[in-house]
Amino acid sequence: WGRAESAFSLTLMTFIGPLVVPITGWIIDHVPLRPLVLWGVLAQSINLAAFGFMEGSIWVYYLLVFLLMFTAAGPSILTLAKLVQGWFDKSLGRAMGILFACGAIGGVIHPLWVQAVISQVGWREAFMVMGALSLVIAGGVAWWSVYQAGPATGGDGPASSSAAEAPLATPMSMAAFLRDLIWWKLALFNMLFAFGTGAIYRHFAARLQDRGAAPAQARELLQTEGYFDAVVTAKREDGRPARVLVQVVPGERIQVERLLIDTEGPLQARLDAHDAEALGVAQALQTAGKLGAGTPFRNADWAETKQQLLGRLRAAGYASARIAHSAADIDPQQHLARLQVRLDSGPLYRLGELQISGLVHHDAETVRHLAGFGGGAALTEARLLDYQDRLQKAGLFERASVSFEPVADQAEATVVKVTLSELPLQQATLGVGVSANTGPRASVEHTHRRPFGWAVSAYDKLEYGRTTQTWTGDFYSHPGEGFYRNLLGVQISRVVSDTDVVLSQRLRLGRTQDTPRIERLYFLELLRSRQADAAGVSSAEAVSGNYHWVWRKLDSVLLPTEGVTLSLQGGAGQAFSRSGDDGPFTRLYGRFTGYLPLGAQWYGQARLEAGQIYKNAKVNVPDALGFRAGGDDSVRGYGYRTLAPKDSAGTVRSGLLMLTSSVELARPISAALPSVWGAVFVDAGRAADSWVGFKPALGYGVGVRWRSPIGPLKVDLAYGDELKKVRLHLSVGIAF
Incomplete structure (x- = not known):
């Protein structure tokens, strides 16, 4: 029974x-x-x-x-x-x-x-x-x-x-x-x-025992796993306590012959009208389910597939979608399953107005600009989640929620509720850290999110380290149309190496745009750089127009294991120098990083970085525009910014070109500590003035990574092939 x-x-x-x-x-x-x-x-x-x-x-x-x-x-x-x-x-x-x-x-x-x-x-x-x-x-x-x-x-x-x-x-x-x-x-x-x-x-x-429940129950369980002609027998064995031996012969498993997905309602009407957006939704439904032709049939997978189809349709803006009919036709003789689902889409929900709550200091117009869509736009899940993500990353709000109630009668003009909680107007942060590149450091940051009542965020940061001292001051307007912000930035930095001291001042005026995948920055820059070394002091200035572009496709921005990032920079301007000729120059830079899971808990990472300045040989550009390599996130096994050309006095200076690369393999050290990884790596590259005779420096070693909630913290032991020495690289920081 x-x-x-x-x-x-x-x-x-x-x-x-x-x-x-x-x-x-x-x-x-x-x-x-x-x-x-x-x-x-x-x-x-x-x-x-x-x-x-x-x-x-x-x-x-x-x-x-x-x-x-x-x-x-x-x-x-x-x-x-x-x-x-x-x-x-x-x-x-x-x-x-x-x-x-x-x-x-x-x-x-x-x-x-x-x-x-x-x-x-x-x-x-x-x-x-x-x-x-x-x-x-x-x-x-x-x-x-x-x-x-x-x-x-x-x-x-x-x-x-x-x-x-x-x-x-x-x-x-x-x-x-x-x-x-x-x-x-x-x-x-x-x-x-x-x-x-x-x-x-x-x-x-x-x-519960040998009155037939066990065989019948076993057959029922096997059917849920796709075995519909299973033979189950039960035999009672002598002894105390009494025991029952259940023998199971599962037989051949049912395979899915086809999965037929039909729609009805407004979506079907749009499909009949050959609407391109509706055709995209229908195509997405065909690949949304876990089950498909040729896959083994399981009752749990069938239920999951129906929910996945329903979820995909609702995510496309049909929030009232439901399963109108579903059937699984099982043919035990042929061991085939013919599946059918008919989805009633319900209406496509479109934006009527944004109902914003929680604002105290900031403007509702800023919140509307961050939406990126206007009245009549389809309320897809991706669109609403992207909007919510932009609100949370705008630097103005502590919490943000975007939602709506699906009411079929109001589908053409749905009210979307935006619930916000603002960050404090002013915020100060103290930080300490240590790096093999720059040594110990301390920092003070201050942010004012609406100085003088203007729709502007003011950001100041003072960082003091053994080899680097920097002050940065930026003014960003609150997001406007197209997610653009206006930017006014000032930076003064002092970088000390074993052979020179470089003091630079920058003034930038431009615009920036941040989207989930792409960041854009174009600006006019005034740069002055002063280099002091054993040979004396040299200085140069430059005015240039620049464009920076960053594209990301990662499974996690904070702790990526799969995906790619690409950063490109281009600039052109005029250089001025007392020690050389004035003249035009062009600066190009690119960096590609890829992440790939390799299986068996192994993860690969590769990086390629290149840059070059094009100018007349007699034109001097500010040293801060040039390239240097070596250290963390460059070529490990060598000192910070030491892989660069040297002058006649042996002083390291910035080069006109750079090429570095890195390959790394990592995996968790043990199942008990999944966030602690061991790694092996090989780095190569350097900065130079010419590709003629270019010879990259080689560094390789082992390391440990802790994938912490604030990002990966790394300790590497690298061997510099040119120096024939081992160097420890440490990157760790904490803010409070």
Whole structure:
């Protein structure tokens, strides 16, 4: 028998029980209690023992359950209540309360005890034990209570007890009530009766053991996994406790022959009109599900596929989409499954207006600009999530939520709720850190998100380290049309190396645009650079127009394992110098980084970086525009910015071109520490003035990475092939 078939017995009890109780009450009022209790105990004991001899049809099981509802009525709680009524008058309520309390105690104990009996001797023998126990304990106590109580417990005719008809002359006190031996006999009977027999109503073990539930259940489970012609047999083995051996031959698995996906509603109407956007949605549905032609059929995968299709349609803007019909036609002979889903798209939801809440200092216009779409735009999941992401990254809001309620009647002009929580107007941050490139450092940052009431963010950062000191001041307008911001930036930096000191000042005026995939920055820059070394002091200035472009496609911006990034920079301008000729120049730079999972918990990373300045040989450009290599995130195994040309005095200076590359393999050190990775790497490259005779410096080594919530923290031990030395590279920082 299947679990559903055998569990129907509990449903049978639920429906029959309420019908039996009134009949039991009528019998108690018209039948002497003594024979009712004694014969009821005997009938119930026989009924319980009969479960242990069941064979054949499940209807035998249903019949025994049906009879148990009646045989258990004789020694039921109603009969005991009738006896109590004959013994007590003013204390009747307390007597009934304690009677039911003792029954509850037995009800708590007996499930554990009965389960132990089933585990030790098997379910058949357990039913026989329950029947015998009911006869011995409950029958003995019932006989004792009925006959020792005298005439008050019942007479020879219906309701003939004189005590039941004549109340006690003097009401009993609680103390006297508890000292009455009759009560304790009755309470003991109720508790032992529940202990001995009540568990049967909760532990119908026949549906859990070798009455056929195991084979049927196994077949049902195998069908959910795609095995529809499985052969399951069960054999009972001798011994104590009883054991059942279930043998399963699954047979051939069902394969999906086809998955037919149909649509109805507004989406189908747009498809009939050859709407390009609707055609894209329909094509996306064809690849959305986990199941497809040739895949093994599983019930769980079928359910998941339907939800994936529904989710894909809702994500496309049809928020009221539902499954109108689905069917799985299983052909056990051919071992094929023909699947069909028909989706009712419901209306396409479009933006009516933005309902913005939570603004205190900032303008609603800024929030609307960050949407990037206007009235009538389809409310797709990607569009709303991108909007929410832009709000959170705008630097103005601590939290942002974008949502709407799908109301079909308002689909053409849906109200989108934008709930915001602003960041503080001013914020200060202190930071400390250490790097193998620049040594220890400390920093102070301050941000004002609306100085003088202007829609501008002001950012200042002062960083002081052993080899680098920098002050940066930027003013960004709040996002406008197309996500663009206006920019005014100032930077003064001082970089100290073993051979020189470079002081540079920059002034930038331009515009920037940030989108989830692409960042753009174009600006006019004034740059002055002053280099001091053993040979003296040289300086140069430049004015240039520049364009920076960054493209990302990563699984995670913070901790990427798959994807690519590409950064390109281009600039052209005029250089001015006292030590050389004035003249035009062009500067180009590019950097590509790729991440690729290799399988078996191995992850690869590769980087290629190149740059060059084009100018007349006699034109001097500011040193800050040139290129240097070496150190973290460049060529490990060498000092920071040391892989560059040297002048006649041996002083390192910036080169006119640069080429570096890196290949790294990493994997988790152990399953217990998935965020700690070990790595091996090879770096190569340098900066130079000419490609003629260019020879990259080589560095290689091993390292450890901790993929922390704030980004990867790295410790590398690298060997510089040119220096024949090992160098430790450390990059770690914390802000508070």
